[in-house]
Amino acid sequence: MPEGPQMVFLKEQxxxxxxxxxxxxKGREKGIPYDLVEGQALVDxxxxxxxxxxxxxxxxxxxxxVLFGKYAIDSTLNRALQLGLVFENGEVNFYAxxxxxxxxxxxxxxxxxxxxxxxxxxxxxxxxxxxxKPRQLICEALLDQNILAGVGNKIKNEVLFRRQIHPESLVGxxxxxxxxxxxxxxxxxxxxxxxxxxxxxxxDHWEVYKKKECxxxxxxxxxxxxxxSARSCYFCDKCQKLYIPDNF
Ligand SMILES: [Zn+2]
Numbered sequence: 270m271p272e273g274p275q276m277v278f279l280k281e282q283x284x285x286x287x288x289x290x291x292x293x294x295k296g297r298e299k300g301i302p303y304d305l306v307e308g309q310a311l312v313d314x315x316x317x318x319x320x321x322x323x324x325x326x327x328x329x330x331x332x333x334x335v336l337f338g339k340y341a342i343d344s345t346l347n348r349a350l351q352l353g354l355v356f357e358n359g360e361v362n363f364y365a366x367x368x369x370x371x372x373x374x375x376x377x378x379x380x381x382x383x384x385x386x387x388x389x390x391x392x393x394x395x396x397x398x399x400x401x402k403p404r405q406l407i408c409e410a411l412l413d414q415n416i417l418a419g420v421g422n423k424i425k426n427e428v429l430f431r432r433q434i435h436p437e438s439l440v441g442x443x444x445x446x447x448x449x450x451x452x453x454x455x456x457x458x459x460x461x462x463x464x465x466x467x468x469x470x471x472x473d474h475w476e477v478y479k480k481k482e483c484x485x486x487x488x489x490x491x492x493x494x495x496x497x498s499a500r501s502c503y504f505c506d507k508c509q510k511l512y513i514p515d516n517f
Contacts, residue, residue, distance in 0.1 A: 271334050273386045273419020274462035276316040281467075282342060286311050289356040296352035298368040301330065311356070316386075317379045318418030323354070329371040330354075338366035384418040386459045392452045399448060403441020407512075409496045410440050411455065420455050423478045424462065426503045428454040430477040436495055436502040438512035477503040 271279070294306040306325070313324040323330040332338075332352070339346055343359045353362040371378065382391040398416045399405075411417060411425040429436050432451050434443060443451075465471035476484050483490055483505035495502045 270336050270421055271319060271338070272421030272424055272459075272462070273316065273318055273384065274459050274466060276319055276321050276334075276419070277386055277463055278466035279321060279340065280314045280316050283314060283361055285358060286354075286356050286361070287314055288312075289358055291354055292357055293355035294353070295355070296350045296363075296368075298352045300370050301352060301368060302370060306330070306354070315375070316384075316419075317375075317381070318384050318414050319421065322375065324375070327372070329375060331369045331371055332363055333367040333369075334363075335365070335367055339364045340366075383416065385455050386419050386463070390456060392449070392456070395452050396445070396448055399440055399452075400445070403439065405440045406436065406496045407434060407438045407440055407443060407451075408436035408500070408502050409498060411451070412498065412500065417452070417455055419459060422500050423475065424455060424458050425500075426478045427476060428458055429502075429504060429509060431458070433509050435506065435509040435511035436504050438510070439514070442512035442514060444512075477505070479503065483508060 288310065290310045291307050294301065294303040309325045311323055312326055315322040315324060319333060321332040323332070330352070334340070341362045345362055346364055348364050351363050351366050352368045353360060381387045382389045382394060384390060395416050399410050402410065408425060408429065411420055411428065412422070428451055431454050432447065434447065434451065440448070461474070462471060465474050477490055480490055480503060482488070486505060486507045488505065488507055490503050490505055492501060492503050494500065
């Protein structure tokens with residue numbers, strides 16, 4: 270699933286469509302009024318967490334690539350088109366994704382201060398929300414899009430490794446200052462990830478995600494599906510400390 274930085278990178282790849290008019294809107298997404306979209310000028314593009322937003326004067330089209338979503342710029346893929354937007358200077362096509370037509374003002378729908386890559390991101394608010402669920406596993410708290418919008422499985426695994434915290438640690442057992450540095454690391458890594466996307470080197474930088482060996486200890490990494498969401502965790506049980514109660 271694409272994470273926040275990947276969506277910002279996609280937005281940058283589509284920036285030449287801003288200011289252009291939709292010549293044709295097509296696809297099988299039922300909630301989109303295709304006739305209404307055609308003839309409209311794209312005034313802006315934004316992202317919120319893992320969502321991409323096409324902003325028109327009176328409405329927004331939201332794209333969420335979910336688990337297996339794909340897109341093609343100025344080309345097509347051999348699969349069922351979910352939504353395609355054709356402009357005079359090119360086109361973008363989305364597949365296996367969720368699309369939504371939004372009439373409400375975006376500032377009413379979104380709290381931009383929870384998006385880790387947004388300039389208004391508020392780390393204190395993230396911390397306050399996180400500690401409200403002290404029994405939650407840290408690997409699940411990091412993926413909560415209502416706390417840290419945009420953080421996905423790659424960022425989750427990497428920040429836990431960098432800050433040396435075991436994914437099965439309970440939020441309430443981790444010292445608050447460690448939670449703070451973990452949240453700071455989510456922001457830092459998101460911007461690094463965006464830079465790597467721009468350079469085309471993002472796959473060269475992961476230390477634990479889909480890796481076999483701990484770069485600190487040179488011992489095998491563990492790979493386990495942890496928590497209710499059962500997302501894969503890659504971690505080292507030698508250098509990542511498990512924070513749980515003594516009587517656990
Ligand atoms: Zn290690």
